[in-house]
Amino acid sequence: MSDEREESTVPDAAREEVVQSVMRALAAHGYAGLTTKRVAAESEKSEAFFFYHYDTKEDLIVAFLEWAVDRLSNQVAGAEDADPVTRLYEACDVLLGDSSDDVDRGINVAMMELLSHAPHNERFHERLTAYERRVVDDLAAIIEDGIDAGVFRDVDPESTAAYLLMTADGTAGAVMALGMADVEVMVRDRLFDYVGTTVLAEGVEAPPEWTL
Amino acid sequence: MSDEREESTVPDAAREEVVQSVMRALAAHGYAGLTTKRVAAESEKSEAFFFYHYDTKEDLIVAFLEWAVDRLSNQVAGAEDADPVTRLYEACDVLLGDSSDDVDRGINVAMMELLSHAPHNERFHERLTAYERRVVDDLAAIIEDGIDAGVFRDVDPESTAAYLLMTADGTAGAVMALGMADVEVMVRDRLFDYVGTTVLAEGVEAPPEWTL
Numbered sequence: 001m002s003d004e005r006e007e008s009t010v011p012d013a014a015r016e017e018v019v020q021s022v023m024r025a026l027a028a029h030g031y032a033g034l035t036t037k038r039v040a041a042e043s044e045k046s047e048a049f050f051f052y053h054y055d056t057k058e059d060l061i062v063a064f065l066e067w068a069v070d071r072l073s074n075q076v077a078g079a080e081d082a083d084p085v086t087r088l089y090e091a092c093d094v095l096l097g098d099s100s101d102d103v104d105r106g107i108n109v110a111m112m113e114l115l116s117h118a119p120h121n122e123r124f125h126e127r128l129t130a131y132e133r134r135v136v137d138d139l140a141a142i143i144e145d146g147i148d149a150g151v152f153r154d155v156d157p158e159s160t161a162a163y164l165l166m167t168a169d170g171t172a173g174a175v176m177a178l179g180m181a182d183v184e185v186m187v188r189d190r191l192f193d194y195v196g197t198t199v200l201a202e203g204v205e206a207p208p209e210w211t212l
Numbered sequence: 213m214s215d216e217r218e219e220s221t222v223p224d225a226a227r228e229e230v231v232q233s234v235m236r237a238l239a240a241h242g243y244a245g246l247t248t249k250r251v252a253a254e255s256e257k258s259e260a261f262f263f264y265h266y267d268t269k270e271d272l273i274v275a276f277l278e279w280a281v282d283r284l285s286n287q288v289a290g291a292e293d294a295d296p297v298t299r300l301y302e303a304c305d306v307l308l309g310d311s312s313d314d315v316d317r318g319i320n321v322a323m324m325e326l327l328s329h330a331p332h333n334e335r336f337h338e339r340l341t342a343y344e345r346r347v348v349d350d351l352a353a354i355i356e357d358g359i360d361a362g363v364f365r366d367v368d369p370e371s372t373a374a375y376l377l378m379t380a381d382g383t384a385g386a387v388m389a390l391g392m393a394d395v396e397v398m399v400r401d402r403l404f405d406y407v408g409t410t411v412l413a414e415g416v417e418a419p420p421e422w423t424l
Contacts, residue, residue: 030328032244106331113328115385116242116321125390132386136395162386162395163379163402170382173327174344174374178337183348183374190375194406 010053015063017043018050022064027106031061031113058123061114065127069134076138084146085200086207091139092191095168099175099184108176132169136161143199151204160199167191222265227275229255230262234276239318243273243325270335273326277339281346288350296358297412298419303351304403307380311387311396320388344381348373355411363416372411379403 010018021043022034029038034057040047054060075094078087098104111128118125139161146152167187175184196206205211222230233255234246241250246269252259266272287306290299310316323340330337351373358364379399387396408418417423 030332032329033332109328109331112324112385115389116325116328117244118389119318119321120242120245128385129390129392132390132392132395156398159398159402162398163406166382166386166395166399167375167379168382169385170378170380172385173324173340173381174378177327177330178341178344180341180344183344183378186368186371186374187378190371194375194410198406198409 014045015067017045018053018060019064019067021045022060023068023107024103026061026064026110027103030106030110031117034060036060058121062123062127065114065124065131069127069131072131073134073138076135077141083151084142084149085151085204087142088139088146088152088195088199089192089207089210091142092164092168092195095135095165096171096188096191097168097176099179099181105176108172112172112177132165135165139164146199151201152199153201155199164191164195226257226261227279229257230265230272231276231279233257234272235280235319236315238273238276238322239315242318242322243329246272248272270333274335274339277326277336277343281339281343284343285346285350288347289353295363296354296361297363297416299354300351300358300364300407300411301404301419301422303354304376304380304407307347307377308383308400308403309380309388311391311393317388320384324384324389344377347377351376358411363413364411365413367411376403376407
């Protein structure tokens with residue numbers, strides 16, 4: 001019900017500003033600390049605007065999640081004309097996130113908080129499942145392209161995608177929420193080593209910017 | 213301050229019952245839904261007992277986390293006289309958790325929720341960091357034992373441990389909170405394949421119960 005109202009009455013440009021404000025407020029305060037006042041503080045719009053268009057903070061989160069899935073999917077899929085090797089390394093880099101970026105770190109932590117509410121919240125459950133599914137599909141499509149192009153081994157695209165995603169998702173805790181910097185370095189190293197030794201075909205090298 | 217009070221006045225047997233009640237209540241309701249009433253409902257003790265010994269629900273969580281780190285560490289470390297191959301497979305199995313067990317699933321989801329509060333809660337931050345660190349150390353110790361015994365390759369114990377742990381931690385979202393059963397199957401399959409091909413030495417086989 002609320003979903004329909006958002007769709008029908010918030011113009012696209014305003015919607016974009018809304019979700020960006022939700023993202024920044026969520027990154028800074030988490031879901032438990034999110035209030036309409038704090039979202040409005042990140043926006044050019046008034047608190048009244050938010051109260052008029054969104055009944056609850058849950059509605060704001062749903063609008064954010066619907067936008068976030070497309071945003072992440074675009075980032076993960078990468079430039080379709082780039083080679084699959086570069087696309088896979090860049091996708092893994094996007095999924096691991098940048099712990100030195102406050103918004104990126106905060107959003108990774110907030111997504112974990114929203115996931116923890118999913119068993120009790122059908123709307124979050126639905127959007128977050130779509131989110132995880134889409135990323136698995138995007139990664140699997142890159143892996144399939146690489147197999148077809150002969151630059152990847154004949155791995156199972158979907159299970160390899162799910163495995164890479166779970167490792168990246170796991171860093172939201174120890175790395176992003178707890179700031180365990182050595183874990184971040186070690187996991188990036190092992191994950192890219194996995195891609196290099198298990199996914200890349202014999203004789204195929206990692207892109208130059210990924211070899212050090 | 214509250215920590216000291218718990219330490220000094222709750223007898224060991226009562227403490228064990230308290231943390232088990234917190235665990236069950238946390239698994240069922242999450243941290244946001246946790247109340248002293250709900251913890252008491254999982255216990256033989258009265259609500260008054262909980263109010264007397266624990267000022268806040270945060271105190272209950274801290275008591276739970278201090279107990280949980282030892283419990284998980286014992287489960288992960290396994291029987292010290294068992295061979296490192298069996299210990300590593302069993303440790304990974306423990307860390308992946310059992311999605312068909314309501315308490316195990318609920319606690320995995322709740323740990324994710326507590327991690328998401330760590331940036332705003334120094335006491336959770338400290339206990340959860342100790343928790344992740346201990347598991348990395350326990351896994352790394354098993355890997356070192358296996359290298360010394362000649363049954364594992366000469367991998368880096370700590371980074372391999374951190375990598376395995378992050379993958380297991382990641383399943384708390386898609387598998388435990390969202391119930392994506394296919395992701396669970398795929399990730400278990402890839403993680404045990406990783407152990408088999410990257411950690412086990414040439415010619416060493418997975419324990420019979422892990423080969424199908």
